[in-house]
Amino acid sequence: MSPPDATVPGHSALPDDLSDDADSLYHQAPFGSVSTRLDWTIFKVNRTLLELLGLAREQLVGRRLPELLAPGDRIYHETHYAPLLHLQGAVKEVAADIVGAGGVLHPVLLSSDVVTDERSGESFIRTGVVDISDRQRFEKELVRERRRAEASEARERTLRQAFAELAAAVTTDDIVEVLGEFATRVVGDGEVAVWLLSRDGRTLERTGPASEVTTRRVDGSDAEALALRSAEVIEDPDARTLAVPLGAASRVLGVLTVHPADPDTLQPHRRDLLVSLGQQAGQALERGRLYEDKDRMLGMVAHDLRTPLSTIGGFAESLQRFLAADLEPATAQVLERIVRTTERLARLTDDLLDTAALGLGHLALDRARQPVGPVVIGAAAEHLPLAEEKGVPLRLRDHSEGAQAPVDADRLVQVVDNLVSNALKYSPSGAPVTVTVTAEPERIRVEVADRGPGIDRSELAGLFSAFARTGNRPTGGETSTGLGLTIARGLIDAHGGDLEVDTEVGVGSTFAFWVPRDTPGEPVAEAD
Amino acid sequence: MSPERWSVDLVDRHRVTVTGNPDGQPVMFVHGFGCDQTMWRHVWPAFRDDHRIVLFDQAGASEVDASTFDFERHETLTGYAHDIVALCEELDVRDAILIGHSVGAMIGALACIAAPERFEALVMVSPSPRYLDDEGYVGGFSRAEIDGLLETMDRNYLGWSSAMAGVVAADPDSEVAEELENSFCRMDPRIARHFAQVTFLSDNRADLSAVPVPCLVLQSTEDSIASVEVGRYVDAQLPDSRLVMIDTVGHCPHLSAPEATVAAIRGFV
Numbered sequence: 001m002s003p004p005d006a007t008v009p010g011h012s013a014l015p016d017d018l019s020d021d022a023d024s025l026y027h028q029a030p031f032g033s034v035s036t037r038l039d040w041t042i043f044k045v046n047r048t049l050l051e052l053l054g055l056a057r058e059q060l061v062g063r064r065l066p067e068l069l070a071p072g073d074r075i076y077h078e079t080h081y082a083p084l085l086h087l088q089g090a091v092k093e094v095a096a097d098i099v100g101a102g103g104v105l106h107p108v109l110l111s112s113d114v115v116t117d118e119r120s121g122e123s124f125i126r127t128g129v130v131d132i133s134d135r136q137r138f139e140k141e142l143v144r145e146r147r148r149a150e151a152s153e154a155r156e157r158t159l160r161q162a163f164a165e166l167a168a169a170v171t172t173d174d175i176v177e178v179l180g181e182f183a184t185r186v187v188g189d190g191e192v193a194v195w196l197l198s199r200d201g202r203t204l205e206r207t208g209p210a211s212e213v214t215t216r217r218v219d220g221s222d223a224e225a226l227a228l229r230s231a232e233v234i235e236d237p238d239a240r241t242l243a244v245p246l247g248a249a250s251r252v253l254g255v256l257t258v259h260p261a262d263p264d265t266l267q268p269h270r271r272d273l274l275v276s277l278g279q280q281a282g283q284a285l286e287r288g289r290l291y292e293d294k295d296r297m298l299g300m301v302a303h304d305l306r307t308p309l310s311t312i313g314g315f316a317e318s319l320q321r322f323l324a325a326d327l328e329p330a331t332a333q334v335l336e337r338i339v340r341t342t343e344r345l346a347r348l349t350d351d352l353l354d355t356a357a358l359g360l361g362h363l364a365l366d367r368a369r370q371p372v373g374p375v376v377i378g379a380a381a382e383h384l385p386l387a388e389e390k391g392v393p394l395r396l397r398d399h400s401e402g403a404q405a406p407v408d409a410d411r412l413v414q415v416v417d418n419l420v421s422n423a424l425k426y427s428p429s430g431a432p433v434t435v436t437v438t439a440e441p442e443r444i445r446v447e448v449a450d451r452g453p454g455i456d457r458s459e460l461a462g463l464f465s466a467f468a469r470t471g472n473r474p475t476g477g478e479t480s481t482g483l484g485l486t487i488a489r490g491l492i493d494a495h496g497g498d499l500e501v502d503t504e505v506g507v508g509s510t511f512a513f514w515v516p517r518d519t520p521g522e523p524v525a526e527a528d
Numbered sequence: 529m530s531p532e533r534w535s536v537d538l539v540d541r542h543r544v545t546v547t548g549n550p551d552g553q554p555v556m557f558v559h560g561f562g563c564d565q566t567m568w569r570h571v572w573p574a575f576r577d578d579h580r581i582v583l584f585d586q587a588g589a590s591e592v593d594a595s596t597f598d599f600e601r602h603e604t605l606t607g608y609a610h611d612i613v614a615l616c617e618e619l620d621v622r623d624a625i626l627i628g629h630s631v632g633a634m635i636g637a638l639a640c641i642a643a644p645e646r647f648e649a650l651v652m653v654s655p656s657p658r659y660l661d662d663e664g665y666v667g668g669f670s671r672a673e674i675d676g677l678l679e680t681m682d683r684n685y686l687g688w689s690s691a692m693a694g695v696v697a698a699d700p701d702s703e704v705a706e707e708l709e710n711s712f713c714r715m716d717p718r719i720a721r722h723f724a725q726v727t728f729l730s731d732n733r734a735d736l737s738a739v740p741v742p743c744l745v746l747q748s749t750e751d752s753i754a755s756v757e758v759g760r761y762v763d764a765q766l767p768d769s770r771l772v773m774i775d776t777v778g779h780c781p782h783l784s785a786p787e788a789t790v791a792a793i794r795g796f797v
Binding site: 038039040064066072073074076078079080082083084086087095096 | 560561566567569630669670672673675677678679680681683720724751753776777778779783
C-alpha cells in the first residue's frame, strides 16, 4: 500500500493498476455488452445484459445473436445490419427487440464494432445493447397522443366545414346534399339516407334516388320514426343501422339513417359527429322552412289583396268614365288620386306575388325563341317621355344584330323596366342613361349604365335582397317598393342567366344581365 | 419507358461504374438488400482482367431524397428488371453474365426472361423466389414476421441515419474509408421499406422455369433468409442450373466468404 497522498489530505490513494478494474467495468457497465465471432456466435456476455434479459450465461453462449431477436428484427439483422457491419466496420444505434426469459420482448438499441484482439490478432464483433423500454414507452404514448389530437382536429375540421356549408345552404335540396355528403364521409363504406318530415307532420319521406321504401309513418315503430319522436339516436344492432334525428327537442324535421358496411364505424366519436351534424342540419331545415313559410304567406296575402284591389281600381275607373264631364276639377283630382294609388298598390301586390313565387321556385316562365334586342329596346323606349321630362338623355343601342334567345318577353320587359326606371330615378339632369344590347357566342348581354351617384360599397351586399333601399335620394321624388331588383335578379336567374352591378361612388352604375342563347340540351341556333 | 427519356440521367441515377477489360465479356453485378454496389467489392476485382465489369445501384439505392423515385414503376420486381434491361441498352451490353444477390438474383432472372438476347448466363447468390410460406412450400416466413420486419424498418428511420452517420472504417486513412464516407448505404428509409415490402411479398416461383440461360445457384450452408431448402427448390425449378454450396453462415456469402464465392463463379463462367 502506498503512503497517503500528501496533496489530498484525508484520502488514501488508490493504486492505478487495480487488477479487477477492467472486469468490473465490463460486467457492471450501464449497458449490455455481447461479443460474438464474425458469424455472430456469442462467446462472451456481460452481467448487465444477462440481468436485462433474465437469462443465464449458458443460455446465450454458443447461440447466434440474431436468434435472440424478434422475427422481424432477425430478418433485418441478416439483410441490413450484418452486411452494413461488414462494409462499414461499425453500425450505430439500430432499434430492435431482444427476446428475454419467458418470451418477453425488450426494446433495445444495438451498436456493433468489429474489433481486433491485440494478442491473438483475431477479429470479433462487440455489440453494445442499450435498454430503451422507457424511451419507447414515452415515444409510444407521444405518438398515441398525437394521433388522438390529429384525429380530433380532423373531426373538428370536418364539422366546421359541414356547419359552414349547411349555413350557406339555401334550399332543402342543398341541405340534404350537404348532409348526405358529410354523413358519407364519416361513415365510409355503407349506406346513408335522409328522411324529411312531411308538411302535415304525419310521414317521413326518403330523399334521393327512388328506392323501394320511400315513406314511413311518424307514429310507426321503425327506427326512423322513433328517432323523430324521441329526438334521440336510435340504434338497431341487428340491422346495423343508426337513426339520427335532424334537429333537437320538439323541432326534429327529419332523420338521417346510416348503415355502415363495417359495424366498428359506429364508434362513439363518430356517432357524436353524426349527432352534431344532425342537429345542425335540423336547424338549417328549420330555417329553410321559415323561408318557405314566409314566401307562402306572402303569396297568400298578396293573392288575397289582389282581387279587392282590382275591384276598387275598376270601380274608380268606371266612376271616372261615367262622371268625366260632370266632375269639378277638385273632385276629378281626388278620383284620379284613387285610381293612381290603387294602380300602385296593384303593382306592389304583383311584386309581392312574384317575390313569393320566386322564393318557392314556383315562378313559371313562358319562353319563346325570339330576337332579344327589339324586346329590350322597346321596353326601354317606353321611358323616353319621362327621361325627356327629367332632362336625362336616354340612349338606346342595339348591337345584337337580331340575335335570338328563349326568353319570356313580358318578364324581360319587367326587368328592363326596373333597371331603366331605377337609372332614371337616380340620374340628375344631363347625366345620360345608356341601354346597350350585345350578342356574344353563347349569350346576349344587356347593360343599363347611368352617371348617377353610384352605390356605396356598404350597400352593395344587400342590394338584391328584398326591401333593400340605398341611401341615395331619387332625383324626381319617386318612390319604390324595394323589391324591384330582387325580382329582376330572380327572373334572370330563372332564365339561366345572371344580373350583376358594377358601380363607383361619384361616377355611376352599370347594371348588366345576360341570358343564354340556348337552353341546355338544345343546340345553339344561327341568328337570322 | 422509352430509352430516350432515360438516357441522360440513367447512368447518373444508377451510379453506373464500368471498369475492367473493355474487350472482355461483360459481367454485371446486381445487389439486393442492404446497400448498393459496394456489396460486391470483395468479388468483382477477381474478374477485372478478363471481363468488362458493370456495377450499378438499384433505383433508389443511392437517393437520399425519395422525390425522384418512381414508386409505381417499382411496385413489382419486374420494374427493377426493366431498369437492368434499360441500362444494358444504354451501355450496349450484350452476351453478359448477370450476378445477382438475394432479391437481385430474382430481378436478374426476370431481366433474362425479358431480354434473353442480352444475357448469356446468370449467377444467383442466396436467391429466393418467394419468402412467405405457402401450401407445400417453405419460404421461411409468415406474414406476421414480414410485418414485423416492415415495422422495424419504420422504427429505424432514425436508426438508419445514425448508422450511416457514424462511419468507422478499420483503417481510417485508406481510400476505402473515403469511399465509405461519401456514398454509403444512403437509401431513403421510405424507399428501403418499399423495396423490402415488394421483395418479401413477391412470388416469382412461376418465373423460374422460364429462365432461358444457364444458371449457377450459390447457397450458404446456413442462411435464415434464403434457406438451403429454398436454394434446392430454385435449382430444381430452373431448366438449366447447378447448385454450389458455400461453407459460410449468413445471407451474404460474397461478404462473409468472398474467396469461395469467387472460386465458385470462376468455375462457372
